[in-house]
Amino acid sequence: MATKYDFNxxxxxxxxxSQDGFSEANFLLNYQLLKTEYDKNGLLIHRFSFGEIAxxxxxxxxxxxxDKDLLAEAEIRQSVDxxxxxxxxxxxxxxxxxxxxxxxxxxxxxxxxxxxxTNLISENRRNIFLDxxxxxxxxxxxxxxIKQLEQSLNDNDKSGLGLLSIIHDYKAEISWxxxxxxxxxxxxxxxxVQLPINSI
Amino acid sequence: xxxxxxxxxxxxxxxxxxxxxxxxxxxxxxxxxxxQREKAFHEILSWFDLVxxxxxxxxxxxxxxxxxxxxxxxxxxxxxxxxxxxxxxxxVAVKASKKITWQTKSLVNLKRIMPSLEFVFTDP
Numbered sequence: 001m002a003t004k005y006d007f008n009x010x011x012x013x014x015x016x017x018s019q020d021g022f023s024e025a026n027f028l029l030n031y032q033l034l035k036t037e038y039d040k041n042g043l044l045i046h047r048f049s050f051g052e053i054a055x056x057x058x059x060x061x062x063x064x065x066x067d068k069d070l071l072a073e074a075e076i077r078q079s080v081d082x083x084x085x086x087x088x089x090x091x092x093x094x095x096x097x098x099x100x101x102x103x104x105x106x107x108x109x110x111x112x113x114x115x116x117x118t119n120l121i122s123e124n125r126r127n128i129f130l131d132x133x134x135x136x137x138x139x140x141x142x143x144x145x146i147k148q149l150e151q152s153l154n155d156n157d158k159s160g161l162g163l164l165s166i167i168h169d170y171k172a173e174i175s176w177x178x179x180x181x182x183x184x185x186x187x188x189x190x191x192x193v194q195l196p197i198n199s200i
Numbered sequence: 201x202x203x204x205x206x207x208x209x210x211x212x213x214x215x216x217x218x219x220x221x222x223x224x225x226x227x228x229x230x231x232x233x234x235x236q237r238e239k240a241f242h243e244i245l246s247w248f249d250l251v252x253x254x255x256x257x258x259x260x261x262x263x264x265x266x267x268x269x270x271x272x273x274x275x276x277x278x279x280x281x282x283x284x285x286x287x288x289x290x291x292v293a294v295k296a297s298k299k300i301t302w303q304t305k306s307l308v309n310l311k312r313i314m315p316s317l318e319f320v321f322t323d324p
Contacts, residue, residue, distance in 0.1 A: 043233045045268060078268070078301035085233065086271055149313050150282060152275040161278075162271035169305040 023057035024107040031092070031099045031119065038092050043085055050106055050115070051080035057108035058197070076197075079170055080106070080113055083193050086162040087117035095119045096186055116192040123185045126178055132163075133176060141168050166193055215240065215266075219247045224256045229265035234273040241276070248280040255289055262295040263303065264322045274306050278313065285314040293318040 037044070055077045084104065091102045099120040107114040121129075136144065145168040148160050166172050172195040179188040215230030217240060226247055234241045251259050261277070263269070269277075284290040292314065296303040298321055311317050 042235050042238060043270075045231055045233045074299060075301050079305075081268060082270070082302060089233075089270070145309070146312055149275075149278045149309065152278040152282065161275050165271055165274065165306050169309065 022061050022109050024105060025053050025057070027104045029088075029102045029104065031095055031102050034102065035092055035095070038089075043089055043092075045081065045085055049077060049081055050084035050104070051077035051082075054080040054106050054108050054113050054115075057106075058113070061108065061110060076113070079195060080115060083115050083166055083170065083172065083195065084117075086166060087115060087191055087193065090162065090191070091117045091119040094121055094125050094189075096122045096125070098186070111197055113195045113197060114192060115195070116190055118188060118190040120181070120186055121189045123187055126187045126189065129176065129178075129189065136164070136167070163191075170195060172196070217243060217247075221250075224251060224254075224259040225262060226251065226259070227262040227265075228269075229263075231268035232266060232273055233268070233270045234276065236272065241272075244276060248276070248283070252280070252283045252287060252290070255287055257289065258291045258293065259284070260293045260295060263307070264295045264297040264300075266303075267300055269302055274302070277307070278310060281310050281314045281317060285316075291316065291318070293320055295320045295322060297322050299323060 055073060058076060084106065088102070088104055091104075095102065101119070103118040105114075105116045105118075107116075141164065145161075145164050148164055152161070163174060167174055172193050175192045175194075177190040177192070179190070181188055215228070215232040218227040218229075219225075220227070226244075228244070232240065234244075261280070263277075281292060284292045294307065294310075294317065296307055296319055298304055308319065311319070
């Protein structure tokens, strides 16, 4: 059964407001080193868990709230791991070759866990993103998701499912922010995912 | 592939892939972040291809111990399910766990592209 996902397309392209941030972790990653490592071994997801950080921050906010519920703990850790790794992988894959850094941020507040990734992209890549954002804005995410599943792996080099699954399966909101830089053809791209804690 | 059964355990990357060709069971476990040019990706694809070409009456995909899978991994499972569906003669069952988030949130959607897909959960 298709579940209709309710989101307001006008909110796309606007950065989400930070929600009385309680704890925030920022990772400034060396793009060139990360890219070399990624090309060789992929994302080292078994070595590092962004979800674990989010979970520990949340436990500080809700002392003893989650202690007895191991399933909820696992779900928070796994949801944030999935989202952060998808964003990070996109940043590695689509960064401009001259990029030096990728910034990954995890903000945990009472209502939301926000994960964002910022990196330098080419103007051309921004236009590709804008087309993709338009496609999401003007489609029913549920239909688009099924269409994407049906077309799985037909497109070379991309699954196209990452961001859609974050919206559709994790009921998170995604927004984008593009900032021009001193360089004419390079743009700073920031993708922000806001995961409502009550949806977990 | 010459040998239709196989086992790959990548200790450093903490996943394992197993194909039992007699019982038509493909098992994936651990944490798997697939990339298209990676060995694990092609290995899984070639086993999926092999199973589809054999057209067994029933195949079981066991992911109940696969704690993590990225969106590309979900896409190749979707592709497998679609190809099995299109053959019309293969019954696909998925052994999954309710304790694993990507399975309860994403994997279950595959029923929308193949309504006869059977889910067997290892936990209540």
